[in-house]
Amino acid sequence: MEPEDYSRLIARDLPVGVETVPLAEAVGRILARDVPADAPIPGFATSAMDGYAFDAIGLDRAQAGDRVLVAGDIPAGHPPVEIPAGCAVRVMTGAQVPGTAEAVVPVELTDASRTGAVPVDVVVTGLPEGLRSGWNIRDVGEDTALGDVVAIGGQRLNAAGVGTLAMFGITDVEVLRRPRIGLIVTGDELRGPRATGPTIPNSNLPMLAAAITAHGDIAVPATSGDDPAEFLTVLDRIVLDVDLVITTGGISAGAYEVVRAALEGESSQFLRVDQRPGGPQGYGQRAGIPLLHLPGTPSGAYLSFHLFVRSLLSGIPLGERWQRAVYTGPELAGHRRGMSLVPVTVAADGCVVPAARARLRDFAAADAILRVPGAPVVIADGDTVDILPTGPEIPA
Ligand SMILES: Nc1nc2c(c(=O)[nH]1)N[C@H]1C(S)=C(S)[C@@H](COP(=O)(O)OP(=O)(O)OC[C@H]3O[C@@H](n4cnc5c(N)ncnc54)[C@H](O)[C@@H]3O)O[C@H]1N2
Numbered sequence: 001m002e003p004e005d006y007s008r009l010i011a012r013d014l015p016v017g018v019e020t021v022p023l024a025e026a027v028g029r030i031l032a033r034d035v036p037a038d039a040p041i042p043g044f045a046t047s048a049m050d051g052y053a054f055d056a057i058g059l060d061r062a063q064a065g066d067r068v069l070v071a072g073d074i075p076a077g078h079p080p081v082e083i084p085a086g087c088a089v090r091v092m093t094g095a096q097v098p099g100t101a102e103a104v105v106p107v108e109l110t111d112a113s114r115t116g117a118v119p120v121d122v123v124v125t126g127l128p129e130g131l132r133s134g135w136n137i138r139d140v141g142e143d144t145a146l147g148d149v150v151a152i153g154g155q156r157l158n159a160a161g162v163g164t165l166a167m168f169g170i171t172d173v174e175v176l177r178r179p180r181i182g183l184i185v186t187g188d189e190l191r192g193p194r195a196t197g198p199t200i201p202n203s204n205l206p207m208l209a210a211a212i213t214a215h216g217d218i219a220v221p222a223t224s225g226d227d228p229a230e231f232l233t234v235l236d237r238i239v240l241d242v243d244l245v246i247t248t249g250g251i252s253a254g255a256y257e258v259v260r261a262a263l264e265g266e267s268s269q270f271l272r273v274d275q276r277p278g279g280p281q282g283y284g285q286r287a288g289i290p291l292l293h294l295p296g297t298p299s300g301a302y303l304s305f306h307l308f309v310r311s312l313l314s315g316i317p318l319g320e321r322w323q324r325a326v327y328t329g330p331e332l333a334g335h336r337r338g339m340s341l342v343p344v345t346v347a348a349d350g351c352v353v354p355a356a357r358a359r360l361r362d363f364a365a366a367d368a369i370l371r372v373p374g375a376p377v378v379i380a381d382g383d384t385v386d387i388l389p390t391g392p393e394i395p396a
C-alpha cells in the first residue's frame, strides 16, 4: 500500500473538546470559535499625527495663512478639550480629538516647535491640495467595526493573534483542548529496572514524547515488555485517559511481536506500507480510542510520526502535505521496493540537499524528509521533489 493511501485509511476525527486558557498562555493553541469584535477600533476618534486639530473655521483661516489661536493641549490618554470656534488645539498621535475637529495638521507643517509648551498661536506653513475633511483623524471603527470577526475558529494563535485579541481587552480565550496521546513503547530489550538480558536504552519514548510536545500535544508515556498480557493491561489503563494511543515495536514477523499478538484479529490490523524505513505499520481502536502501531526501529518510528501521526492529528492526509522543492545533489535512485525517505537540509538558496546517510542522527540534523519514489525513478540535480518539513507547527 502507498503511504498516501495508508494515511487516508487511518484518518479519524479526534474530537477533543474545548477549554478556556489565559491569553498569555494561548500562543500556539487552536481557537475554538470565531471571535467577533465586541467594540470598534478605534473606540474614539483618534489623531493619526502629532500636530494641531483645527475646527472648520480655524482650518479656513490657517489655509488663508492666518495665525490661529491654540486653545489647549491633548496628550494621548488625556481627556479632549473643546476647540473654541475658529481655533486649534495641540494633539498627540493616539489622543482623542474633539468632535468638532475638521483635520489634524502635522506639526512639521506648522511654525510651531515639536516639543515644549503649547504655543499661543500657530501658522500653517503648507498643506496638500484638496485636503479632505477628517484628514489625519482616525474615525471610530475605521480599523475594525463592531462585530467584525477578528480571529477565526480553527486558526492557530500566533503572536499577532494574541496581540489582536489583547486589542479588544480579551484576557481569556476558548481553545481546543490539547490532544492527550498515550505512548506505549514495547520490548524486553529496553533498559529498565526489570530487564535482565542484553539491553539497549529506550530512545523511542523520549523521542516521540518530544515530537508530541513539539506538536503542541500532551504525551502520556508508558512502557511494556514483550508479554501480551502485560501490554493489554498497560493499554487498557491508558485508553481511559487519552484521545489517541501510539505504540512502537512488536508488529513485524518475529516470534515475540507483543502488539501483534495482543491485538491482531481483535480490533487492530497490521500491514506493510511501501516505504522504507517504517514499512511495518498497524492501526485499530480500543474502547473507542484510535490506535496507531508504529515500527520499533527508531528511524521508522520517527518517520511514521511525521508521515502518519501528524496527518491524523492535523486532519490533512499525507498526499496533501508534501511541499514542492528543488533538489540539488548527486543522483538518488529509487528503491526497488517502493518509496524511500531521505533526510535533507534546506540551503540558503531554498534548494534541498540530501544527507549522505539516513540514520536517525542524520534526520536530527535535517530540516525536512525527502520523498524518493520507488524504482525506476531517479532524482537528479535540479529536479522538483516532494518534501515534508520536520519543524514543529507551533512556536517553541
Ligand atoms: N522477518 C522479518 N523481520 C523483519 C521485517 C520483516 O518484514 N520480516 N521487517 C523489519 C523492519 S523493516 C522493521 S522496521 C522491524 C519492525 O519491527 P517491530 O515494529 O516489530 O519492532 P521490534 O522488533 O520490536 O524492534 C525493532 C528494532 O527497534 C528496536 N527498538 C524497539 N523499541 C525501541 C525503543 N523504544 N527504543 C530503542 N530501540 C527500540 C529494537 O530493539 C529492534 O532492534 O522489523 C524488521 N524485521
Ligand code: MOO
Binding pocket: 275, 276, 277, 278, 279, 280, 295, 297, 299, 300, 301
Ligand atoms: O521499515 Mo524498517 O527498518 O525499514 O523501519
